[in-house]
Amino acid sequence: MNTALILHHYLASPYSEKVRCYLGFKQLAWQSLLMPPVLPKPDLMELTGGYRRAPVLQIGADIYCDSALIIAELEQRSLLPALASGPQAAQANLLGRLFDVDIFWRAARYLMASRVEHIPQALLDDRIAMHPQLPLQKSQLLADQAQLTIQLRALIDQLDQALSGAHFLGGINPCAGDFAVFHTLWFLQGAHALEALAPNTKVILPWMARIAAFGHGEMSSITASDAFAVAKHAQPVALGEMQDFLFKAGQKVAIQPEGYPQERIAGELVYLDEQKIVIARQSTACGLLHVHFPRMDYEIRAV
The missing domain is CATH 1.20.1050.10 (Glutathione S-transferase Yfyf (Class Pi); Chain A, domain 2)
Structure with missing residues (x-):
């Protein structure tokens, strides 16, 4: 399974810099795929289904939206050096x-x-x-x-x-x-x-x-076509049993970031707990994708 970290971002994006510095702190290797700062963003939309903001992290066929969720996910995958707690x-x-x-x-x-x-x-x-x-x-x-x-x-x-x-x-x-x-x-x-x-x-x-001084980690570049190929030849990671929260696995839902009325990402609910939402969607270029969102600041609605 391809577990390379692919960061979809643009250089002037502050939220991308937040993640880039975290990657430096963790001394992680990652691949950079630059997006435009304004719409249209067809390559990003192919992966996310409508989420337009930077950064987005791709690991195989799993797509992680929102900088807070990206850092939380990477902290679980890469234990040392650890962020402070307490x-x-x-x-x-x-x-x-x-x-x-x-x-x-x-x-x-x-x-x-x-x-x-x-x-x-x-x-x-x-x-x-x-x-x-x-x-x-x-x-x-x-x-x-x-x-x-x-x-x-x-x-x-x-x-x-x-x-x-x-x-x-x-x-x-x-x-x-x-x-x-x-x-x-x-x-x-x-x-x-x-x-x-x-x-x-x-x-x-x-x-x-x-x-x-942490820097940005070990960065290399990747093209959109190569990132799509990574997704197409991968399978989303297995997920645990989802909690109910009045929704059921397999249900058609739409995710909307609070304060972003133009963004609405539809898919099939595959996981839900107190921390994150995961939907499945089919992409012509990438095949089956799981798109991950945090619960905080994101609304989930049945469609």
Whole structure:
């Protein structure tokens, strides 16, 4: 069975950087397949059935969506070095979730507002369609810029205090929360905005340097046709007995990420528990695929 890790991503994607740094921490070998930052993404859609965001991890005929699920899956498969656990790590993981679902989007809107006249219209139109619930029109971005600046400065100052005296948010070793918090600040730093928001930070930049020092693991490239061939010649991994949760194995369902009304991924339910959802779908190019989603932030509905 082909167990090579194939990461479908794009270089400027913060959530992809989160996973790339984790791959570096684990010192894992992986294959890179770049996707465009905006639609259309036909190669990705062939694998996911409609999920469009980066990154997506492919292992044989198993397709893992969402950066949090990707890290959780890899942590189970590759035990050492292990992410930090315990009470401190649990608190940091909650902070990481806050960055993933809220603070990142404040940072993204702040950057868009500060560069509103230079954003490619195709990118702006794509993000408006992708996030209709967010105020992403140019006039809205400019109106919110001052407030977003104040909010981010306060949040980064609190993070600086939280990191005081700590090697990582998780303690001596990083936890999942370290990587989740890091990618938002990496996004700001890459746009030369972090220094303006945190001119007096004492510990954030050294902490970021420690995470960046993990690198990205051992990367090689793969083509879409080769990735499809890997999937077609593989079988999805065997799954345990699913829990009920008012759904039955074999039932036709649709998965929709919360806040992404344009994304709806249909398939046959093959596994469900408190942590993840797995659906089966047939692809013309790839054969039988199992597409995995986290329970958190994803809705499952019968169709």
